[in-house]
Amino acid sequence: MQKDYFSQEVNRRGTLSVKWNPKTIQGIAATGEAEPFWVADMDFLAPPEVIETAVATARSGVYGYPHVDTKEQLFCSWAKKRHNWIVDPKRVVTCSGMLTSIALLTEMLTKKGDGVMVPVPAYQPFLRIVRNLERTLVAWPLLYDEESHRFSLDWDKFAELCKQAKLLIFCSPHNPSGLVFSEEDLTKLTRIAKEHGVVIISDEIHADLSFKAHHSLLPIAQAQGCTAVTCMAPSKTFNIAGEHYSVAIFADRKLQTQFERRLEQLFLTENSFFSTTIALSAYEKGEPWLEELLVYLQQNISLMETFFRKNLPSLSFIKPGASFIAFIDCSKIIALVEQDALANPQLYDSKNSPNGGLLSRFFGLRAEVALNDGTWFGGEQYRSFVRFNFGTQSQHIEQALIRMQKAIQFLEETYSR
């Protein structure tokens, strides 16, 4: 692989990318001109071996129904190699997008009105799944320490909320806090869940991008006698999320059979030709690329940490333990942003950016940087946060941070007494 593989420019403007579409950017940032650092896909080319496979497949010119005997085994080899997790291929079910599996499992495991617990802040579609299926959301707020700017699990609250819930949708590593959970955390979590008869769906889509050891929840749950399903995917890992390929791993055979039956009822058992080809070639050949990606992402984190410390002391960068997204605490500037919005109601009009919030509009309008607003992750209580996607070339991050610094200078000069 070329040395500068991750820093080379990749022009995604005018492609099918949702992240780079001016209308979708406008929807959160109040201007379509803002540079996108939002939706969780990266601006890097996929592993060269995957691109070669995709090109060769495209050239073959025949795109019929696919069938690959070894696809479960390929995932199991990956799980063993990356996470030292020995999985029986018979316990692996291949699905399309992970959200489809999580929604189906939620539908199967609960009835209308049942409590479904979700740690918040949350990847918003989890909240939508609960709402769409007319279940009752049991929000489990993470603790947030305003001094150290760290999130953590609130164990007392968990035990209390388990009484109201049948199911927990857990996210490990956690989006958006970037928390990577220890074996002790997962042991405690599954022990308490088991005590209360709460089943766990563990979304481990960001697991391969962890900077320290990731512990799969399923074997730990099994040891505790807790019913759980783990969902994993090559999508975030190899930047192939548009291809919608994931796996669900079961310990409970009855539950697995029930899930497979539901997939059959809905004719959801087949993945597309391209997603299969691309996902499997990534698992087979993408590991060297992933190793280099992890180095590059950690360099981006260092760059951001240093920049925030030196030049953006009024914002707090919450250093993630995994992946390419980070929460930023903007509570020190939010009062000034409110003044800017009051002075410019037409600019900040929510009708023009219905999917954004105060801060995403501010950074869009004043810095031309499109970020996910904290409210997207669970409502007004997260309004002083934004989520920054740093899965991009470091030169773009530097420029964006300089624009954010200037925007804050403008705020301070205009509205501070």
Ligand SMILES: Cc1ncc(COP(=O)(O)O)c(C=O)c1O
């Ligand atoms: C935690 C988490 N789960 C699921 C998804 C989406 O998964 P899929 O596209 O496979 O449905 C994302 C995408 O950002 C995510 O961050």
